[in-house]
Amino acid sequence: MSITENRPLIQMQNVNKFFGDFQALKNVNLEVRKGERIVVCGPSGSGKSTMIRCINRLEEHTDGHIVIDGNTLTDKVKDINAVRREVGMVFQNFNLFPHMTIVKNLMIAQQLVRNTSKNDARETAMFYLERVKIPEQAQKYPIQLSGGQQQRVAIARALCMKPEIMLFDEPTSALDPEMINEVLEVMVDLAKEGMTMICVTHEMGFARSVADRIIFMDLGEIVEEAAPEEFFDNPKSERTKKFLSQILSH
Amino acid sequence: MDVLAGWWDDYFWGAVVVGKVFFCSLALMIIFGLLGAMAKLSNSRVAQKIAGAYTVVFRGTPEILVVLLLYFGSAVVLTAIAQVFNPEIKFVDVPPFWAGTIAISIIVGSYATETFRGAFLGVHPGSIEAARALGMSDLQTFVYVRIPEMWRLALPPFGNHMLSLVKDTALISIIGLNETMFVAKQAITVTGKPFTMYIVVGAIYLGFSTVVTLFVMGAEKFGERTTVGAK
Amino acid sequence: MSFDLQLIIESLPVMLMGIGITFKLLVISGVLGLLLAICLLLMRISGLWYLNIPAQIYIYVFRGTPILVQIFIVYYGLPQFESVRESIFWPILREPTGCAILALSLNTGAYVSEILRGGVLGVDKGVLEAGSALGMSAHQKFIYITTPIATRLALPAYSNDVISLLKSTALASTITIADMTGIARTIVADTYAPYEIFISLAVVYMIFTFGLQKLFGIIEGYLGQYTKRE
Numbered sequence A: 001m002s003i004t005e006n007r008p009l010i011q012m013q014n015v016n017k018f019f020g021d022f023q024a025l026k027n028v029n030l031e032v033r034k035g036e037r038i039v040v041c042g043p044s045g046s047g048k049s050t051m052i053r054c055i056n057r058l059e060e061h062t063d064g065h066i067v068i069d070g071n072t073l074t075d076k077v078k079d080i081n082a083v084r085r086e087v088g089m090v091f092q093n094f095n096l097f098p099h100m101t102i103v104k105n106l107m108i109a110q111q112l113v114r115n116t117s118k119n120d121a122r123e124t125a126m127f128y129l130e131r132v133k134i135p136e137q138a139q140k141y142p143i144q145l146s147g148g149q150q151q152r153v154a155i156a157r158a159l160c161m162k163p164e165i166m167l168f169d170e171p172t173s174a175l176d177p178e179m180i181n182e183v184l185e186v187m188v189d190l191a192k193e194g195m196t197m198i199c200v201t202h203e204m205g206f207a208r209s210v211a212d213r214i215i216f217m218d219l220g221e222i223v224e225e226a227a228p229e230e231f232f233d234n235p236k237s238e239r240t241k242k243f244l245s246q247i248l249s250h
Numbered sequence B: 001m002d003v004l005a006g007w008w009d010d011y012f013w014g015a016v017v018v019g020k021v022f023f024c025s026l027a028l029m030i031i032f033g034l035l036g037a038m039a040k041l042s043n044s045r046v047a048q049k050i051a052g053a054y055t056v057v058f059r060g061t062p063e064i065l066v067v068l069l070l071y072f073g074s075a076v077v078l079t080a081i082a083q084v085f086n087p088e089i090k091f092v093d094v095p096p097f098w099a100g101t102i103a104i105s106i107i108v109g110s111y112a113t114e115t116f117r118g119a120f121l122g123v124h125p126g127s128i129e130a131a132r133a134l135g136m137s138d139l140q141t142f143v144y145v146r147i148p149e150m151w152r153l154a155l156p157p158f159g160n161h162m163l164s165l166v167k168d169t170a171l172i173s174i175i176g177l178n179e180t181m182f183v184a185k186q187a188i189t190v191t192g193k194p195f196t197m198y199i200v201v202g203a204i205y206l207g208f209s210t211v212v213t214l215f216v217m218g219a220e221k222f223g224e225r226t227t228v229g230a231k
Numbered sequence C: 001m002s003f004d005l006q007l008i009i010e011s012l013p014v015m016l017m018g019i020g021i022t023f024k025l026l027v028i029s030g031v032l033g034l035l036l037a038i039c040l041l042l043m044r045i046s047g048l049w050y051l052n053i054p055a056q057i058y059i060y061v062f063r064g065t066p067i068l069v070q071i072f073i074v075y076y077g078l079p080q081f082e083s084v085r086e087s088i089f090w091p092i093l094r095e096p097t098g099c100a101i102l103a104l105s106l107n108t109g110a111y112v113s114e115i116l117r118g119g120v121l122g123v124d125k126g127v128l129e130a131g132s133a134l135g136m137s138a139h140q141k142f143i144y145i146t147t148p149i150a151t152r153l154a155l156p157a158y159s160n161d162v163i164s165l166l167k168s169t170a171l172a173s174t175i176t177i178a179d180m181t182g183i184a185r186t187i188v189a190d191t192y193a194p195y196e197i198f199i200s201l202a203v204v205y206m207i208f209t210f211g212l213q214k215l216f217g218i219i220e221g222y223l224g225q226y227t228k229r230e
Helices: A048-055 A077-086 A102-113 A118-131 A147-159 A177-192 A204-210 A228-233 A238-248 B008-041 B045-060 B063-085 B096-122 B125-133 B138-175 B180-191 B194-227 C005-016 C019-045 C049-064 C067-080 C090-094 C096-121 C125-133 C138-175 C180-191 C194-223
Strands: A008-019 A022-033 A037-041 A063-068 A087-090 A165-169 A196-200 A213-218 A221-226
Touching (some): A022 A196, A048 A063, A087 A147, A102 A118, A102 C138, A147 A177, A147 C125, B008 B096, B045 B096, B045 C194, B063 B138, B063 C138, B063 C194, B096 B138, B194 C049, B194 C067, C005 C180, C005 C194, C019 C049, C019 C096, C019 C138, C019 C180, C049 C096, C067 C138, C138 C180, C180 C194
Antiparallel strands (some): A008 A022, A008 A063
């Protein structure tokens, strides 16, 4: 455990990932410090999702090292669980537990993974439900909520585990346009409070206003890494320029 | 295993009978199934109700009962008819082969009705519209668009119906069909080895099931050749 | 040839005396079969080849052979072995009812395990990933996520199988059991009126089937509460 406020929480060194013959990640090197807000962008198939999914071992990296807050990520269940306790994830398709009420969705992992008592779990659950501004939906089932509401619940569910790091895998890509803002607002609030986060997204407005660093990936490699102003106004690589012209033109 | 010596040919011919029942009942099952499906999909309320009754009755009645009813029932009817012409006749026998084959075709046909109906409904309306827009006639649309999509959708459950036909054949032994179960019964009285004899029956049926399953797997691959891949 | 209503009125009560046996066969075989199915399912999804393969072989054999053959093997076939006749199970295996229950359980267990497996495979992978990401163990995910969702998914197919089981109980009549079908066959042999007897019996089975469908409809409604958008 580190004492410094600015300690590296995520360290990926020379990470490669193969799906059969296909190489999804090529020699990825990444360091994320506590409190940093990283946005990862790139064309589809560039390996962005794969990269963050390697962080909480939803994908297994083929070689290289991944160290999360001092815990090296290996095959061992103990190590994996140690990492997953510190890392929260929000999915593109929300993935709420359809058969549980909203509040139960938020409570279950606390009870099972952290052995929290039912009352404490419920308190925490309601606290975060209020943070994402939908406490009145507590007793409903996911199917009764809109996409934007479901995603906000998903964020609250991850926050209930009090993670050190939050990973967002295209959190607004599956949402109708009018609901994107309500989710982005929650993420901006989170960023303002100093949550360390890595966000894979196409929302460049969000990136520009919130990110400390923007990472551009293409074909499994990190092509460019820079602070927002430099990234948008002064991209260095040709590939970055091409990508920016494609997504910023409309 | 030499207790089985001498019985292999009988089992073989019994298996041939199972095969004959299978092919005859398969043809009938497809006919009943298609008729039922078309009745349910038609605009006639009467046809829909009749087809509805058909599926409810034969999916809710034990197969053995239908076999017995058809066998004894048709014997009664035929005897009554024959007695009109020749009062001397006491009893007209009905070949168990036909009573049984028709019985199981009717039963599995009621399940096939639902399968075919679902498959027809599963054909993309877009494909039909495209065919109409291109000026194809109803018959052409049916043959070149509906049927190809429909049989691919129906194939997995249809495979199960074929397996049902294979297995239901054993029921026909109860009314005296000379297939493998029947052979086993005779073999038992001679050899006194019921377990062995019935295991052979089981193995023969398992063989038939395996062939049918492999055929269905092959047909699914064939169907996928032209449809899977375009994403 | 007339339709003898009087005969039906006299025979129905007699046939219905067999309903107790039919019911007993259905419930006991159903429960035992379900337990067996759960064991087979766990073997199938365990990931261990020495559990998975035997389970697959069992399911293949029992789904690939007629239930009638299975009944005959248990009732007529097992007594061939002295070890069976001298075992502690003999009192059960000597009786046709015990044999019928055994055969029906073994058979339905194979079918139901595949139905349950279909339910398990139908659980959204994303939802399971969410469980992983939250730190839930494989064990916890199976109990709190997979089982509730898979049960609801498997229910329609399971209800069909229970109805099949009901129909299979009629085969018990072939090994001398006096269930409804057994009694009916005796009556037909005496009166030679297959239409009246078998048709009225068929109606009884259809009513029974209808009742089962309604029952499962209620269960499906209850389990599926969380799928309604209202």
